[in-house]
Amino acid sequence: MRSLFILVIIIMICGCAASPPSGEVTREQTPIVEAVSDTSTRIPTNASTSATTTLIPTPMPPTFTPATIPTETPTTPPVEPTPIPIPARYGYPIGQPDHVPGDGFFIRHGYMVENTWFNPGYWHAGEDWYAVDGGETAGAQVYAVADGEVVYSGSNYPGLVVIVRHDDELFSMYGHLDPTVAVQAGQRVMRGDVIGTVLRRSDSVPNHLHFEIRTFLTTPEVNGATPRYNFRCGINCPPGPGYWPHNAPDLPSNMGWLNPTHTIAERAFPGTNDTTPIGNVVVATRPLSTSVSVWPSVPDGDPAVQPIEEIVLTPGEQFPLLEVYVGNEASNTLHANTYQLWYRILLASGQEGWVQAAIPSTFETSADGQPSTIWFHFLPL
Numbered sequence: 001m002r003s004l005f006i007l008v009i010i011i012m013i014c015g016c017a018a019s020p021p022s023g024e025v026t027r028e029q030t031p032i033v034e035a036v037s038d039t040s041t042r043i044p045t046n047a048s049t050s051a052t053t054t055l056i057p058t059p060m061p062p063t064f065t066p067a068t069i070p071t072e073t074p075t076t077p078p079v080e081p082t083p084i085p086i087p088a089r090y091g092y093p094i095g096q097p098d099h100v101p102g103d104g105f106f107i108r109h110g111y112m113v114e115n116t117w118f119n120p121g122y123w124h125a126g127e128d129w130y131a132v133d134g135g136e137t138a139g140a141q142v143y144a145v146a147d148g149e150v151v152y153s154g155s156n157y158p159g160l161v162v163i164v165r166h167d168d169e170l171f172s173m174y175g176h177l178d179p180t181v182a183v184q185a186g187q188r189v190m191r192g193d194v195i196g197t198v199l200r201r202s203d204s205v206p207n208h209l210h211f212e213i214r215t216f217l218t219t220p221e222v223n224g225a226t227p228r229y230n231f232r233c234g235i236n237c238p239p240g241p242g243y244w245p246h247n248a249p250d251l252p253s254n255m256g257w258l259n260p261t262h263t264i265a266e267r268a269f270p271g272t273n274d275t276t277p278i279g280n281v282v283v284a285t286r287p288l289s290t291s292v293s294v295w296p297s298v299p300d301g302d303p304a305v306q307p308i309e310e311i312v313l314t315p316g317e318q319f320p321l322l323e324v325y326v327g328n329e330a331s332n333t334l335h336a337n338t339y340q341l342w343y344r345i346l347l348a349s350g351q352e353g354w355v356q357a358a359i360p361s362t363f364e365t366s367a368d369g370q371p372s373t374i375w376f377h378f379l380p381l
Contacts, residue, residue, distance in 0.1 A: 090146045090264040091191055091380065093174060093211045094129045094137075094198070100379050101143055101192070103285050105129050106363075107374040108208065110336045111259045112252055114366035115243075118205065122243035123334070125257045126173070126212035127374075132286045138200035138207040144189040145172050145264060151217060152238045153185050157210070159199035161239040163217065164189060170263070171217055175210035175239065176201070210242060213263045215256040222255055253330040261358060261374065265326040265341050268380050277320035280381040281343050281357070287313045288361060288375040294353035298325045298342050308353045318381060319345040322352060335370035336360040343378055 092102030109115045109128040131137040148166035155161040159176040162183060166172065174195055181196035183189060198209050218224040223233055223240035228248075231241035244252045253259075269278045293307035327333075327340035341358035355378065363373040 089191065089270070090267045091143065092264060093143055093145050093172070093260075094140050094209050095143060096140060099285070100282060100381055102376060102379045103282075104132050105137070105140070106132055106361075106376065107261070108364055109372050110339060110374050111257070111261070112331070112334050112338060113336055113364075113370075113372040114246070115372070116365070116367050119243050120367060121246050123246060123252050125214075125240070125242050125244055125252045126175075126210055127260050129209040129211060130206065136207065137198045137209065139178075140198045140209070142174050142177060142195045142197060142209055144191055144193045144195055145213075146170075146191045146267070148172075148189060150183045150185050150187045150189060150195075153181060153183060155233075155237075155239045157239060158201060158203070160196070162195050163238055164195075165217065168267070169215075170258070171212075171214050172260075173210075173212040173214070173239065175212075175242065176208060211260055212240075212242070213258045213260045215258065219256055251332055253332055258329045259327070259331055259338070261339060261341060262327050262331065263329045265324055265357075265380075266329055269321070269324055275322075277322060277346065278324075279321045280318050281321050281345060281378040282319075282381045283313050283315050283317045284376050284379055285315045287315070287377045288359050289313065289377075292355050292377055294345075294347065294351075294355055296353060298340075298354050308351060309347075311347065311355075313377060319343075319347070319378075321345055321380070325354070335366055336372050336374055337370065339374050345378075 092105075094105050095101040096104060106129075107127045108130045109124050111124060111127055113124050114120060114122065115124050115128075129137070131140060142162075144164055146164075146166045146168075148164040150162060151165045151171075152163035153160065157175040160179055160181050162174045162177060162181060164172050176199045177196040178199045182194050183196070189195070198207055201207050216222070217238055218236060218240075220226045221228040223231075223237050225236060227235060229241070229245060231243075233239055233241055244255065244257075271278065291310050291312050294309050294311055295305065295307050297305065299305060321343055323344035325340070325342040325344070327338060331338045337360050339358045339360055341356070342354050343357050344352060344354050346352050357376060357378040359375045359377060360371040361373040361375050362369075362371045363375075364371075366372055
């Protein structure tokens with residue numbers, strides 16, 4: 001019995017030694033606190049009931065497609081830049097240094113006219129350009145009228161011939177050039193590039209540039225495999241005859257020749273604008289007259305339409321160009337009266353009106369007395 005009492009005392013002493021001091025926590029009893037993710041938000045409890053803070057996880061938003069937010073339309077439209085006129089795409093084929101192309105020259109024999117003193121009984125298939133002062137044209141510079149590729153350089157017209165295929169698939173031909181031409185076949189040229197100079201001839205024909213615009217390089221019945229007429233140029237001859245018989249069943253315009261001045265004017269500027277100039281024109285150095293009428297519209301023969309005013313033609317004076325009116329490129333009207341080229345210009349007074357740029361003249365005439373010559377009052381700058 002005594003031994004049992006002693007054993008109980010020993011067990012009680014050992015149990016008291018294993019218990020921790022009051023207020024201490026053993027390692028096994030340390031509470032585990034889970035880490036709070038970044039999506040938890042610290043939400044304070046009501047201050048009047050408790051000062052403690054509880055961590056509550058913020059729920060993830062549900063998956064959804066956000067509504068399209070309309071773009072706000074500005075009440076004031078953006079300021080548009082001032083339009084800059086696009087450079088002319090076509091220009092005249094002849095000129096002198098420090099002058100705009102065409103200035104100081106006139107067309108002595110125009111398109112679809114009869115050259116009575118040289119080749120009566122035939123329609124002229126192009127234009128003969130002469131210098132105004134004395135008609136001495138030898139040495140004048142000859143320019144590519146538009147961007148393109150030289151597809152022919154050779155012949156004896158007399159003088160050399162250069163033909164350029166343009167990007168719009170028209171062909172320009174330059175005849176009676178000095179043998180020292182500046183280009184060769186396969187070469188790319190840009191509008192205004194010098195092709196060569198006008199030949200100084202040794203025959204009785206005055207020096208001039210023969211210039212054509214046409215839709216073909218060669219075409220069977222004109223200058224191809226089966227020419228309809230026995231011209232000197234012969235079979236498959238790119239320069240072609242330059243003339244077409246009056247008694248032919250087709251006119252030059254039906255065969256693919258075009259009025260060069262009409263074609264250049266039609267394609268020189270990109271369009272029209274009621275208020276913004278599309279370019280500028282300049283008064284020629286030697287206009288045919290000293291003044292010109294300004295019209296409210298291109299005259300059509302209506303006697304009720306009268307000019308707005310008369311303006312003095314001062315050589316070198318420039319005018320903003322607003323619009324171009326030009327006749328048909330492939331017109332069937334004969335004689336120089338077929339030439340129709342008008343510019344709508346802005347005057348210094350602020351008014352605007354139409355002026356005639358190309359003027360038919362009887363400097364040369366056909367057999368029936370109709371004008372064969374064209375002079376220029378205004379030229380594209």
